[in-house]
Amino acid sequence: MSKHDQLTCHDILGSLGDYLDGNLRADLCEEIENHMRGCENCRVVVDTTSKTIYLYHHTAREVELPNGARERLFSALKLDDFILPKR
Amino acid sequence: MIETNIPEFSIELLQAGDRVEFARMVEAYYGPIYRLALKMLGDSSDAEDVLQNTFLKALQYLPTFEGRSSFSTWLYRIAANEALMLLRKRRPTVPVDENPDDDEDGFMPAQFSDWCCLPEQDFLTAESKRQLDQAIQKLPETLRVVFLLRDIEGLSIRDTSEALGLSETAVKTRLLRARLQLRESLSTYYGERLTYRMNMETQE
Structure with missing residues (x-):
């Protein structure tokens, strides 16, 4: 990673969380975007980190419970009479 | 929040031991709590233990819930603690990078x-x-x-x-x-x- 006039690559990493979550001040976002135009490695890190979050968000959320797990849970909680109305 | 389909619950009813409200709450949260446990532990049987313990503890500690955090945050807190405890039981020594x-x-x-x-x-x-x-x-x-x-x-x-x-x-x-x-x-x-x-x- 290269050194830039204003922001170093290290600075980019420090602000990356706020930048990706949309919590960074507009002028600082602009500085990051300026830096990325001249620093391919930082651009790739920002883009692939963003893609990483997106992928987890959209594909890792689908989880199947083992067979009977819901029923066992309701039984353990003495809620057997509520087992039937499955969503 | 990603979860937009989780209904509101009456804390008063839950604390008063209302079984219908409690069942409604379990129905809404068992999926997300199981997912958290499974991804923490990487094992479906351990995750089911955490799932059950989380709601058993919730039932036990509901009377002490003070509403300082939201109900879902409180529930996630119980689940995260249960999962971390199980992980530490599995491997009692904490590596340096922890x-x-x-x-x-x-x-x-x-x-x-x-x-x-x-x-x-x-x-x-x-x-x-x-x-x-x-x-x-x-x-x-x-x-x-x-x-x-x-x-x-x-x-x-x-x-x-x-x-x-x-x-x-x-x-x-x-x-x-x-x-x-x-x-x-x-x-x-x-x-x-x-x-x-x-x-x-x-x-x-």
Whole structure:
């Protein structure tokens, strides 16, 4: 990673969380975007980190419970009479 | 919040021991709580233990719920503690890298493969999903739990910090570290996919 006039690559990493979550001040976002135009490695890190979050968000959320797990849970909680109305 | 379909619950009814309200609450949360447990532990049987213990503890401690955090944050807090306890029981010694806040420099990216542009189908394969799950399991548990609450369950930074009893700064640090480590793991796999795709193209 290269050194830039204003922001170093290290600075980019420090602000990356706020930048990706949309919590960074507009002028600082602009500085990051300026830096990325001249620093391919930082651009790739920002883009692939963003893609990483997106992928987890959209594909890792689908989880199947083992067979009977819901029923066992309701039984353990003495809620057997509520087992039937499955969503 | 990602979860928009979770209904509101009456804390008064829950605390008064209303079984209908309690069943409604369990129905709404058992999925997300199981998901958190499964991704923390990587084992469905352990995750089911955590699922049951979480709601048993919730039932037990409901009378002491004071509403300082939201109900869902409180429930996630119980679940995260249960999962962390089980992990520590499995492996009683805490490795050195389990104190992620000590090292201020954090984690420097080492892979710069631009795999974002891979075709969408490459991200939807069973193998791709397996890689995502494996990368989570490689994270130190202190980073893993922050990532799961924030980026999978969709808690805010503030709710994550309340659920884990950490400062918001610590949550942000750990979250960034987790995201960068995951990016690094995924770059290995998707970087290979990219090379493969490019080789295919030059052969055509």
